[in-house]
Each structure stands twice: as C-alpha cells, then as structure tokens.
Amino acid sequence: MSSTAHAEHLQEPVTGIPNGKLGIWLFLASEVMLFSTLFTTYIILRVAAPEWPRGWEVLNVPLAMTNTFVLITSSVTMVLAYAKAVTREKAAFNKYLGLTIALGFVFLGIKAIEYGAKFEHRIAPSTSIFYAIYFTTTGLHGLHVIGGIIANSVLLWLSNKQWDHPLFVGRIEYAGLYWHFVDIVWIFLFPALYLL
Amino acid sequence: MADKKHSDHHQEQHWVWKYVFSVDHKVIGLQYLITSFLFLLFGFGLLMLLRWQLAYPGQPVPLFGRFLPEALAPGGVLMPHFYNALGAMHGTIMVFLGMVPLGVGGYGNYILPLQIGAPDMAFPRLNMMSYWVYVVGGILMLSSFFIPGGAAQSGWTSYPPLADISPGQTMWLVAMIFVITSSLLGSINFIVTTLNMRAQGMTLSKMPIFVWGQLVTAVLLLLAFPPLEAAAVLQVMDRVFGTSFYLPTGLVIFGQTLDVSGGGHPLLWQHLFWFLAHPEVYVLILPAIGIVAEIIANNTRKPLFGYKEIVASMLFLGVMSFLVWAHHMYLAGMSSKLSNFFLVTTLIISVPSVAILTCLILSLRGASIRYSVPMLFALAFLPLFGIGGLTGLPLGLTTTDIYLHDTYYVIGHFHYVVVTGSLIALMGGVYYWFPKWFGRRMDDFWGKVHFWGTVITMNGIFFPMFIQGLAGVQRRLYDPTAQAHNLPTQPLNVVSSVFAWLLFLAQIPFIWNFFYSMFKGKKSEENPWKATTLEWACPSPPPHGNFETPPKVYRGPYEYSVPGAKTDWTPQHVET
Numbered sequence: 165m166s167s168t169a170h171a172e173h174l175q176e177p178v179t180g181i182p183n184g185k186l187g188i189w190l191f192l193a194s195e196v197m198l199f200s201t202l203f204t205t206y207i208i209l210r211v212a213a214p215e216w217p218r219g220w221e222v223l224n225v226p227l228a229m230t231n232t233f234v235l236i237t238s239s240v241t242m243v244l245a246y247a248k249a250v251t252r253e254k255a256a257f258n259k260y261l262g263l264t265i266a267l268g269f270v271f272l273g274i275k276a277i278e279y280g281a282k283f284e285h286r287i288a289p290s291t292s293i294f295y296a297i298y299f300t301t302t303g304l305h306g307l308h309v310i311g312g313i314i315a316n317s318v319l320l321w322l323s324n325k326q327w328d329h330p331l332f333v334g335r336i337e338y339a340g341l342y343w344h345f346v347d348i349v350w351i352f353l354f355p356a357l358y359l360l
Numbered sequence: 361m362a363d364k365k366h367s368d369h370h371q372e373q374h375w376v377w378k379y380v381f382s383v384d385h386k387v388i389g390l391q392y393l394i395t396s397f398l399f400l401l402f403g404f405g406l407l408m409l410l411r412w413q414l415a416y417p418g419q420p421v422p423l424f425g426r427f428l429p430e431a432l433a434p435g436g437v438l439m440p441h442f443y444n445a446l447g448a449m450h451g452t453i454m455v456f457l458g459m460v461p462l463g464v465g466g467y468g469n470y471i472l473p474l475q476i477g478a479p480d481m482a483f484p485r486l487n488m489m490s491y492w493v494y495v496v497g498g499i500l501m502l503s504s505f506f507i508p509g510g511a512a513q514s515g516w517t518s519y520p521p522l523a524d525i526s527p528g529q530t531m532w533l534v535a536m537i538f539v540i541t542s543s544l545l546g547s548i549n550f551i552v553t554t555l556n557m558r559a560q561g562m563t564l565s566k567m568p569i570f571v572w573g574q575l576v577t578a579v580l581l582l583l584a585f586p587p588l589e590a591a592a593v594l595q596v597m598d599r600v601f602g603t604s605f606y607l608p609t610g611l612v613i614f615g616q617t618l619d620v621s622g623g624g625h626p627l628l629w630q631h632l633f634w635f636l637a638h639p640e641v642y643v644l645i646l647p648a649i650g651i652v653a654e655i656i657a658n659n660t661r662k663p664l665f666g667y668k669e670i671v672a673s674m675l676f677l678g679v680m681s682f683l684v685w686a687h688h689m690y691l692a693g694m695s696s697k698l699s700n701f702f703l704v705t706t707l708i709i710s711v712p713s714v715a716i717l718t719c720l721i722l723s724l725r726g727a728s729i730r731y732s733v734p735m736l737f738a739l740a741f742l743p744l745f746g747i748g749g750l751t752g753l754p755l756g757l758t759t760t761d762i763y764l765h766d767t768y769y770v771i772g773h774f775h776y777v778v779v780t781g782s783l784i785a786l787m788g789g790v791y792y793w794f795p796k797w798f799g800r801r802m803d804d805f806w807g808k809v810h811f812w813g814t815v816i817t818m819n820g821i822f823f824p825m826f827i828q829g830l831a832g833v834q835r836r837l838y839d840p841t842a843q844a845h846n847l848p849t850q851p852l853n854v855v856s857s858v859f860a861w862l863l864f865l866a867q868i869p870f871i872w873n874f875f876y877s878m879f880k881g882k883k884s885e886e887n888p889w890k891a892t893t894l895e896w897a898c899p900s901p902p903p904h905g906n907f908e909t910p911p912k913v914y915r916g917p918y919e920y921s922v923p924g925a926k927t928d929w930t931p932q933h934v935e936t
Contacts, residue, residue: 177556183482186556190548190582197586201632205594205605213623290602293623297605300597 184331188338192345195308199349202304206297206356217294219358224278228358231274232350238267239347242316242340249336254327261320261336264343268313275306298357305353308346315339381492383484384904388491389470390797395491396462399498400783401867403453408860410446413438415857417839432510440838444513445505445528447836451516452532455640456539457498459778462786463647464543464581465494468550468574471793474895474902475568477559477911477933482552490546497538504531515836517633520606520626524598525613533592533599540589543581550578559894559933561913565671566932568893568917569657569664572671573650576678577643584639584682591632598624605629627692634685642681644778645745646674648785649716652738655792656720657918658891659735660727661928664918666719673712673719680709690758691765699758706756713749717742732889733807737788740815741781748776751826766836769829775822780815787814790874795888799900800881806873813866820859824852892931893917 177183210216219225245260282288282295289299319339326332379387412421418437421428425436432442473481481487504511509527512518523529554575558567567575594605602620606629609622649670657664664670686694686702721742729735751773754760764770787810794802828849833840840846840853887896898907911933919930 178558179555181556183552183556186552187483187486187548190551191544194544194548194582194586197583198590201587201590205590205628205632208628209605209624212625288601289597290604290621292621293604296597296603296621296624299601300594300603300605304593 182334184334184338188341192341195345199301199304199352202297202301203352203356206301209293209297213293217292219360222294223298223358224281225358227274227278228354231271232354234267234271234274235347235350238264238271239344241267242343246333246336246340249333254323258320258323261316261323265313265316265320268309268316271309272306272313275302301353301357305346305349308349312339312343312346315342381488383480383488385469385473385481385484385487386797386902386906388487389466389468391491392461392465392469392494393467395495395498396458396466399453400458400462402502403450403458404864406446406450406453408864409438410443410450411853411857411860413443413838414840415854417841441510441513443838444515444836445511448512448515448518448532449501449505452501452512452536455516455644455778456536457494457501459644459782459786460543460581460640461494463644463782464550464574464577465491465546467570467647467651467786467789467793468546468577470797471895472550472571472574473553473557474796474898474906475571475893476554476557476562477894477897477907477913478553478557479905479907479910481549482557483549486545487549490542490549493538493545494542497535497542500531500535500538504528504535507531517637518595518629519633520595520598520629521608521611521613523595523629524606525618530596530599533596536592537589537596540585540592543585544589547578547581547585550574551582554578559911559913562894562932563913565668566913566916568650569653569667569670569674570647570650570893572674573646573653576674577646580639580643580646580678580681584636584643587632588636591629591636594632595629627689627694630689630692631686634688635682638685638688639678639681641774641777642677644782646677648741648745648782649674649720651785651789651792652720652741654891654893655734655738655788656723657920658792658889659730659732659738660723661730661920662723662727662918663916663920664719665722665725666715667916667918670716670719673715676712677709677716680705680712684709687756687761690761696758703756703758707753710749710753710756717746717749732791733802733804733811734788734792736808736811737784737791740811741785741788744776744780744784744815744819748773748778748781751776763832764829766834767829768825768833768835771835772822772825772829775825780818780822784815784818787870792889793895794874794877794881795884796895796900796902798878798881799884800877801884801888802873802877802881806869810866810870810873813869814863817859817863817866821856821863824849824856828852887931890927890929892919892929894932897931897933 177186179186241260241263245257245264248254248257248260279299287295289296316339319335323332382388382391409421409424412419420436421433421438422436425433428436428438428442432439438446469481469487473479507528512523512528512532513526514523514529518529518532554567554571594603597603598605598607604620604622604624606626607618607620607622607624608626611618611620611622653664653670683705684702686698687706690699690702724739729739751769755764755770755773791802791807794800831845831849833846833849837843837846841850884900886900889896894911894913897911912935913932914935915930915932917932919925919932921928922930
C-alpha cells in the first residue's frame, strides 16, 4: 500500500505517520465497518428468531478450536517475521513468513473439511437462517484469509529483490497489521457462531 | 506499489500510459470528470424516456420509440417492467456513477492535491485503480440492460423482498460492489493525501473549504460504504445461494408460499441501506458546498464569512449524518420511541446545514460582486439548495411525513438538493477551474445561455412536483392517470416533462462550449480569477509534479482585499 512515486518531492509526511501505515489503518477502519455490519446482522437475526440452534451442537467445535490456535500461531509467526525483517535476518525472516503462509493454508484446509462435512449432510446456506449467517460470515472471513496469503506470498517472493528497499520493512508491517485483523475477526466469529 | 518512477520519465511515455492508464492525479481527475458527466447524460436520457410515459401514459414514444426493442416497448409504448428499470437505473446511475464520482473523483482528484500544494495523491497507482474499478462497475451496470430479464427494477433503493426476487438485480449488486470498492480505495487515498501531503505551512486551519469538504466526504465514504457492501453481499447470497436474510418466514408471492427457509427481515436491508445512503446525501452535497465557497470568496473579493463556523458545521454534519438514517423509514413500522429519536436527530442535523448556508449568504454582504459565469452558478446554488433543505423539514417530522412519504413531494425535495444544489455547483466548478485544466477560458456568452437555460428548466421540472406531492400523487407510478386523485395534477406532469426535455437542449451549449474551448478557447493567464488558493500558484495546466518548487504557505485561504495590500488578493504562498 505504500507508494513513493513522489518520494523525491516529499520530505516527511506531515503527520509523522508514513502514508502506507495511515492508509492501512484507514483500510482496516472500513473493514471493521464491514464486519460490524455482519455482526449486527447476526445479532438482529438471532434476537428475532423464535429458535436458534446451539452452535456447539450443530457445528464442529474441535475443528474450529484447532483453527483458532492455527490462526493465533500464525499471528505470532507474522510478528516474528516482522522482527526478523527489522533485525535484518533474512533466512529467519523467510522461515517465519513462510510459516505464516503455511498456517494460512492449514486454516483453509481445516475450513474446507468443515464445509465438506456440512455439504455431505446436505447442509447449505439455504438450509436455515443460522447456516446462512454461518456460511456468509465464515466464507467472507475465508476470502480475507486468502487475501492475506496472497499479500504475504507476494512479499515473500519480492523479499529476494527488495530486501534492501527502504520501504520493505514497512510493507511487512502493513501486511502484518492486516493479518492480525483477519485473526481478530476470527476470534470474534468463533465464540459468536460456535460457543454462544 | 513499488513505484519509483521519477516525474521526468512520464514525459516520454507512450500516450496510453500518459492519457489512459495514467497515475497522474490531474489526468485521472479529468477521466473521472468526463466519464461521470457521460453517465449523468445517460442517466438523464433514461429519465427523458420515463418522463414521456408520465406525461402521455400509454402513447408511443416519438422519435426514439422505434429504436427500442419489442420486448421493452412494443410499438414504442414503454412496458411497465421497462419503466421500472428506467426508474431504478436512473437513480442508481445519477447517484453512484454520476454525482459521487464527479464531485469526489473528478474535482477532488484534480483540485485537492493542488490546493494543499502536493505534487500528486499519496497513492497514485491506487488512484488509477480506483478509476478503472469504477469504470468496470459502470460498464457492468449499463450491460445489465442487455441481460435476460433486463436491468434492476426495484428502485435505486433495492428494497427486498421485491429486490430478492425480481430479475436483473444480481448484476446491479455485482456492479455496486465494484463501485463501492472504487469509492473505498479513493477515500483512503484522499484522507492520507490531505493529512500527509500538505505543503509546508498549510496547517489544517489554513486549508480551503473545498479541501475540508473533500476530507469530511472521504471519511463518510470510508465508514458508510462498507455496511452497504455487506448488505449487498447478503442480497447476493439471497439471490444466488438461496439464503433468506431479507425474506421472512411464510412469504406469499402470487398466491404461493415462497420455497425458502425464511427467518430473515426485509427491514434489515432498509436499515443497512439507509445507514449508507443518508451519509451519502452529505457525500453529494459537501463537495458542492466546497466549490461554492471557493467561487463566492473569489468573486466577492473578500474573506468568507465564518470560515471556522463552516468547518465546524461540516465536521458536525459528518458525525450527525450517521445518526439520522431511519428518518427514511418512518412508515416502515418502527416504534414511536425510535422514530422520535430520529426525528430529533434529523432536526438537529438541519442546524449545521443552515449555518453553512447562512455563512455563505452573509459572505455576499457588502461585497462588490463580480458576476462571472461560475459566480452565477454559485449564487443560484444558495436559494435553490435552501429550498431543497427547507422542504426536507416536513419530511423529517413524523406526523407530516405520514402524508408526504413516497409522494412526488419527496422527489421534488431531494432533486432540489442534489440537482439544483449539487449539480448546479458542480457545473459552476467547470467554468471556474476550466482555465486551470486546459489553460483556456470557456466562452462567457454561451456560459450564460447555459446557466439561464439550466436554472429555469430545472425549476420547471422540480417545482411542480411539490404541488403534485401535496395533492397526494405517489412516486414510481407507471400510469399516473390510473387513479382518480392524480388526474387534477396530471397537466403538471406534462409541464415537468417538457421542462426536462428543454433542460437537455440547455446542455448543448455547455457540451459545445466545453469541447470547443478545450482546443479553441481564449488563452488564459495563469491566475485569471485573481484567486488566492494554491491551485493558481502553478502553471495552467500544471505539469507533472505540479509545482516547480514545493510551495510554502504563509496565510489563510481567503485573504482578499487586505487593507494596505497592493492588490485586492494576497495568495497563500506569497510572503509579506
């Protein structure tokens, strides 16, 4: 997200916050609005529903619990990747960013198993309003995970060429902010859908 | 965005990169400007067809009727479903593909970086991407006329359950998701640019009103559009995957219970939609207010009355605009406690709007006004926007709204705000900044012809709607003569329609003037209006990178007729 098309003209960002960082925070603000809307929808639909299934009775809690740990671990490896970028340890950086990406895939894999089991039982978004909100929110979150994996993969791929680029560390930081956001959304989704 | 190109590289670039896929905010600004004017013209064309049906229901459309496909208009007579599509697409195109991209994408892109003394936007490539995502959304929206079932037919508000089951809506939703994404990317860019790229000395309190308007607008877009995006995703789920987010249990359509799981709420969409669409009103009007403020300060040759009050009012408007949405839904069946809350917030939000208008009117006091063409448009904006705003009050009051809701009165009200308000200002802006864009002047005589033709016909279209609305004529009627109580005001439909077609004629001098002056207009000096703001401190049109040396700002934006100064204008970048 950072751009330096005119870095030559520019001295310092007026606010002292780099453009890219300000941009990613604003982007996350809009993402918060997006997911808040979905959570609001969830609350409204649930409060108005005559009956609402217990998440732990119809959904696979152990799988989702595993996924929660997978995502939290990936947030840790993301932070470590950033730390290694700051301390300029390239091999360690590659290892941790690679791990983050791999954990993203693990999350998607487990999600696919979960979805697959539901489809096998002929359960789809159209089955009930509960499954409608379940598939929509987790699906949209899954798309965000895919987005994060793509961003991280591009950075890993660029790291050979751009390791010494002045903005490279910043980009890792912004990708990390986004990845943590995706993680946090899941931490809200998990109890809302599976445990409450 | 690993963009390390230096400005000089752009000079030798292929024309495709220079004019089509340019990352220069000025080129992108003009792309937005021209594209959105074309969309406005197209949306207006839909309306002209629709107005024929309203004026002469059931009669074949002259001239154009024969070109319409048999399925939509057999023998030139509009079918009801085509009429509905015209209405829905007119609203959608005018608001989302016309006015917002024009005010924000067009003016914001070109003028904002110049007025804060920046060489470009903060994220030039993202800026280019915003434009092209918008174009894709626009093309998808237009192409929906050609898909089986035709374009969306549920009004620009797309209320379910109708929108969940009527044809054409899926394309509308997909197109909207593109347009919303474009706006989100754009708004991030505008906020970062305004906060981070200001020239030395350009403190927040020295920013022109136009920049303030764009900043507040960008924040509104950033925070209000995602809920609509989420709402659109849910509607796509309903239509494509058979969910029931907006469909209640046991909904009966054509005598048959709909085969869905149910459990959803049609009202949910209305809340989510208006949570966006009320801030959207301020997205439409704040850039226009910014333009009017610039033109008025420049042509009255004195400082704006109440700069701080205008800025404070804009910020307050921005916050309050998130708390009034349900006044669009008084009749949707909400509890009276809730509607009282929204009644109060609605009346509160009228205060800053009136404050801004009052400041602008008081700015005229004691001035020797220069009646240039842009100033004519700015002067027309004041009373006409006033009419639009004041006629909104009876709609904000629950008791009067019971009668006026969904009548032509509502249509008259919001068209006075958006057309004779915003659009008039945006047209005035063309005359004001044309010398900046092309280094030439637009013709004054044809400008005045355009001005008078436009203002008179616009009032001719919209004023009769108040009378019709008070007489109880409902909006969105295919055949207004079908109900007896509509008959006494039916002649007013003819009046409105004739003025709508005249409004089209009044735009011909504008279009001709624009393109003729672009190539053959009188050459303009660098600062033809003797203006103080920074966009006039660089050559016209500005080169890539805008300013030869980064400007420094020493004073506020509107230092006109400063006692003791040599000239009656003291630009922001001039020391002493």
